[in-house]
Amino acid sequence: xxxxxAISVTKSDLIIGTALCMAVxxxxxxxxxxxxxxxxxxxxxxxxxxxxxxxxxxxxxxxILADSGVINDKEEVIWAGKLLGWRSFRQGYYQVEGxxxxxxxxxxxxxxxxxxxxxxxxxGLTKERLISSLSQQLQFxxxxxxxxxxxxxxxxxxxxxxxxxxxxxxxxxxxxxxTSTPETVIRxxxxxxxxxxYNRYKERMEELDMTVNEVLALASIIEWEANKNEExxxxxxxxWNRLKRGMLLQADPTVNFAVNERRRLLYEDYRMAHPxxxxxxxxLPPGPITNPSGSSIEAALYPEDHNYLYMVASPEGTxxxxxxxxxxxxxxxxxxxxxxxxYRIKREREAAVARGSDVSS
Numbered sequence: 001x002x003x004x005x006a007i008s009v010t011k012s013d014l015i016i017g018t019a020l021c022m023a024v025x026x027x028x029x030x031x032x033x034x035x036x037x038x039x040x041x042x043x044x045x046x047x048x049x050x051x052x053x054x055x056x057x058x059x060x061x062x063x064i065l066a067d068s069g070v071i072n073d074k075e076e077v078i079w080a081g082k083l084l085g086w087r088s089f090r091q092g093y094y095q096v097e098g099x100x101x102x103x104x105x106x107x108x109x110x111x112x113x114x115x116x117x118x119x120x121x122x123x124g125l126t127k128e129r130l131i132s133s134l135s136q137q138l139q140f141x142x143x144x145x146x147x148x149x150x151x152x153x154x155x156x157x158x159x160x161x162x163x164x165x166x167x168x169x170x171x172x173x174x175x176x177x178x179t180s181t182p183e184t185v186i187r188x189x190x191x192x193x194x195x196x197x198y199n200r201y202k203e204r205m206e207e208l209d210m211t212v213n214e215v216l217a218l219a220s221i222i223e224w225e226a227n228k229n230e231e232x233x234x235x236x237x238x239x240w241n242r243l244k245r246g247m248l249l250q251a252d253p254t255v256n257f258a259v260n261e262r263r264r265l266l267y268e269d270y271r272m273a274h275p276x277x278x279x280x281x282x283x284l285p286p287g288p289i290t291n292p293s294g295s296s297i298e299a300a301l302y303p304e305d306h307n308y309l310y311m312v313a314s315p316e317g318t319x320x321x322x323x324x325x326x327x328x329x330x331x332x333x334x335x336x337x338x339x340x341x342x343y344r345i346k347r348e349r350e351a352a353v354a355r356g357s358d359v360s361s
Contacts, residue, residue, distance in 0.1 A: 036080055040099040044070055048096040051178065052109075053139065058087045061109065070096050077102070086110045091139075093117055093178035116175040121189065123171040123293035124223050126260075130169055130291070139179050148182035158190060167216035167288025168193045197297055204301050217284040219292035219300040224253035224262075227317050232299035234321060238311055240303045247309070249278035257289035 035041055048068050056064070058081040062074040071077055080102040081087060090112030096105075119137045121130075127149070135142040148154055149165060160168065165186075170193040176185060198212060205215055218239060226232045242249055256262050258274035270277070276285040292300075308321040310328035312335050320331045 035076065036083065036102055039101045039104075041080070041102045042070060042096070042105050043099040044096045046097070050094040050096060050109075052089065052091045052094070054091050056089050056091075058082065058089075061089050068096070077106075081106055091179060114177050114179065117178045119174045119176050119185070121169055121171050121174065121291070123296070124290050125166075125169065126262075126290065127166055130166065134182075134185065138176065138185065140182050145182045145185075148186060154183060154186075158187070160190070161287075163287035164213050164216070166291055167213070167220055169291040170196055171291060171293050172196075196294065201297070201301055208301065213287060214284055215297065215300050216288040216292060217286075219296040220288035220290045221249070221251045221253050221285075222299050223290055223292040223296040224256065225251065226296075226299075226319075229295050231318055232296055233302065233304040234306065234308070235311070235319070236299040236303035237306050238308045238321065241307065241309055243283065245309075246282065248280075248282055249284070251278045253289055254278040254285050257285075 042065075048070055050064065050068060050070075052061075052064070058078055059074075062071070062077040062081075065071045065077065066074050084103050084106060086103075086106040086109075089106075089109040092109075092112055092114040093116075094109055095115040100108075117137065119134070122133070125133065131142050131145050131149070134140075134145050150162060155162060155165065169189055172189075172192055174185075174188060174192070176188060180188075201215070205212065208215075218236070221239065222232050222235050226235045239249055239251065252265060254276045255265055255269050255272065255278075258272050258277045259265075259269050270279045273280070275281065276289065278285060306321075307323045310322045310325065310331075311319040312322075312328065312331045314320050314335070315338050320335075322328045322331055
């Protein structure tokens with residue numbers, strides 16, 4: 001009787017244990033199924049940027065998501081991806097914000113449905129800075145964009161010369177895909193230029209009997225010359241006055257372009273034999289020296305009506321404009337005196353710092 005009772009107890013325990021195991025399995029499975037269909041399985045209150053520079057597998061993606069703080073359980077993501085059939089994912093930029101189910105989230109990256117990135121083109125860039133800026137904001141490297149900017153076949157398709165291209169890199173904020181090719185990006189910027197400049201000012205250019213390249217060449221000089229927007233039309237009027245009189249433009253920015261450096265110019269720089277040096281060549285330079293802003297382009301097309309022929313920098317970061325060379329010489333002397341004073345103050349400060357260092361040592 002005792003043996004039968006013991007066996008009976010053992011069977012009862014086994015049944016109860018099995019039932020408990022089954023219950024646990026059902027609960028776990030139910031929990032995972034619930035998570036699988038949960039619309040909030042993946043969530044982020046703040047925008048999280050995910051950059052995939054190459055295609056990745058499910059395990060690699062789960063690690064990237066975990067490192068980004070988007071998920072806590074890598075194993076569950078791997079389980080969900082395998083169950084749903086999403087095992088490989090495309091390169092690109094994906095922003096995570098809000099809530100997603102596993103299927104919605106993983107299928108989006110598997111299909112390569114990217115979010116666009118904001119690409120900023122600033123005015124006043126050199127070709128080197130343009131290349132650097134684009135390569136930093138998009139996936140391609142500087143070599144790829146540099147090759148595109150000098151690709152004769154590509155430029156021929158766009159009906160543009162290498163000298164004209166920089167001036168048409170219209171400053172704006174563009175919505176582009178991170179994996180866009182250099183050709184796609186340049187075409188997008190050129191399309192913006194045509195809409196914002198050529199189509200808008202076509203009649204005005206015809207009225208002035210100026211080509212697009214001539215307008216951009218003048219606007220690019222204004223862009224580098226005038227730090228203040230309110231001064232641009234005045235600067236433009238001065239250069240227009242010089243052009244009408246057949247005078248040399250003598251625009252310092254063209255010499256900066258020739259020496260390929262934005263710095264204080266030396267006497268020998270002005271004598272440099274270069275087609276863009278407007279101190280030795282009359283008229284506008286062969287092409288734009290930078291990519292002018294919309295305000296500089298408008299200033300080139302709508303110059304201020306005045307009689308100024310000369311200008312010199314002022315301590316305030318603007319210019320002093322004059323009509324005669326004698327007036328110009330006086331203002332130039334004031335400017336040189338101010339520069340010398342600044343150098344004197346700088347030397348005194350450096351000497352004071354050096355003395356302080358000597359004392360402290």
